[in-house]
Amino acid sequence: xxxxxxxxxxxxxxxxxxxxxxxxxxxxxxxxxxxxxxxxxxxxxxxxxxxxxxxxxxxxxxxxxxxxxxxxxxxxxxxxxxxxxxxxxxxxxxxxxxxxxxxxxxxxxxxxxxxxxxxxxxxxxxxxxxxxxxxxxxxxxxxxxxxxxxxxxxxxxxxxxxxxxxxxxxxxxxxxxxxxxxxxxxxxxxxxxxxxxxxxxxxxxxxxxxxxxxxxxxxxxxxxxxxxxxxxxxxxxxxxxxxxxxxxxxxxxxxxxxxxxxxxxxxxxx
Numbered sequence: 001x002x003x004x005x006x007x008x009x010x011x012x013x014x015x016x017x018x019x020x021x022x023x024x025x026x027x028x029x030x031x032x033x034x035x036x037x038x039x040x041x042x043x044x045x046x047x048x049x050x051x052x053x054x055x056x057x058x059x060x061x062x063x064x065x066x067x068x069x070x071x072x073x074x075x076x077x078x079x080x081x082x083x084x085x086x087x088x089x090x091x092x093x094x095x096x097x098x099x100x101x102x103x104x105x106x107x108x109x110x111x112x113x114x115x116x117x118x119x120x121x122x123x124x125x126x127x128x129x130x131x132x133x134x135x136x137x138x139x140x141x142x143x144x145x146x147x148x149x150x151x152x153x154x155x156x157x158x159x160x161x162x163x164x165x166x167x168x169x170x171x172x173x174x175x176x177x178x179x180x181x182x183x184x185x186x187x188x189x190x191x192x193x194x195x196x197x198x199x200x201x202x203x204x205x206x207x208x209x210x211x212x213x214x215x216x217x218x219x220x221x222x223x224x225x226x227x228x229x230x231x232x233x234x235x236x237x238x239x240x241x242x243x244x245x246x247x248x249x250x251x252x253x254x255x256x257x258x259x260x261x262x263x264x265x266x267x268x269x270x
Contacts, residue, residue, distance in 0.1 A: 004042060016042035058109055059155065060102065062088050066157065069106065077106045122180075124172055128154060128165075135169055143173035187241060193219050200234065208238035 004019045016039045020026050027034045053073040060069050067088065071080040081103045085095040120136040127133070135150050137143070147169035151162055183203035191198050198219065202211040212234035216227060 004045065012043045012046045013039060015046055016040075056106070056109055056113065058106055059152075060084075060105075062098075063090060069102065071106060071110075077110065078103055081106060122176060124176065126169075128156075135173065137173050137176070143170040143177070146170070146173060187245065189237065189241060193221075200238075202238055202241070208235045208242070211238055 005015065017030065019042060020035070020038060025035075025038055029035065030039075054070055055073045055075070056071040058069040058071070059066055061067075067084070069080060069084040071077060081099055084102065085099060088095065090098065118138055121139050122137055124135040124137075125132065126135060131154070133150070133154055135146065137146055144166065147166045150169055151165060156162060156165065183205065186202050186204055188202070189200045191200055198215075200211065200215045202208070206214075209231070212231050213227075215234060216222060216230060221227065221230065
């Protein structure tokens with residue numbers, strides 16, 4: 001009897017039919033109910049044994065142990081769940097109860113995979129137990145949730161280690177976010193450049209030279225001659241404004257009253 005074989009470029013159904021024809025298993029023609037049943041049985045056997053491309057791996061905890069639910073390319077989700085449960089040690093009753101829950105989890109994962117990929121705002125390179133890894137932060141996402149996802153990708157399940165790792169990773173993300181926050185404006189100065197009204201802004205933690213260079217760059221005044229001519233003037237203006245703001249303002253009294261203490265007269269200002 002010829003072996004059941006699937007050749008490159010051959011469909012599964014044709015491989016099953018070829019096997020039946022070679023071994024004389026066709027009864028009452030190919031279209032008969034019996035022949036179609038045999039074709040489907042043989043096709044199922046080929047699908048089970050044929051090399052498959054893994055599409056999704058979903059780690060699940062079943063009966064206290066972690067097992068991977070594998071969805072192959074072009075495989076239906078409910079078939080993958082049925083195969084996973086068939087190979088598990090759960091009772092038939094528990095399998096029936098777990099099937100819709102696991103199917104829902106797998107479908108959600110499929111939706112996540114199908115969603116358009118968003119580019120991360122930034123990444124942080126780490127080394128965990130000698131293994132290089134990358135933490136990604138996406139706009140609007142919670143740092144702690146991203147830390148958990150990072151640990152999940154690395155398949156870290158040790159609870160004691162997770163309790164130390166997750167806060168550290170989340171804190172690193174939060175620190176980077178705070179460093180990216182918009183700088184605080186200290187003051188702005190209206191200027192005129194080429195007949196146009198513009199504003200020079202000086203930010204907290206920026207030096208006068210940095211603010212002046214940022215202004216020149218924003219205005220497109222970056223050639224050496226222009227920078228040499230205007231940079232010192234702008235820096236001087238910013239320094240002067242900083243000095244004025246640092247000098248306590250002299251307050252004028254609203255009114256004054258003459259008072260006499262002993263033999264001395266004084267003006268009491270209010």
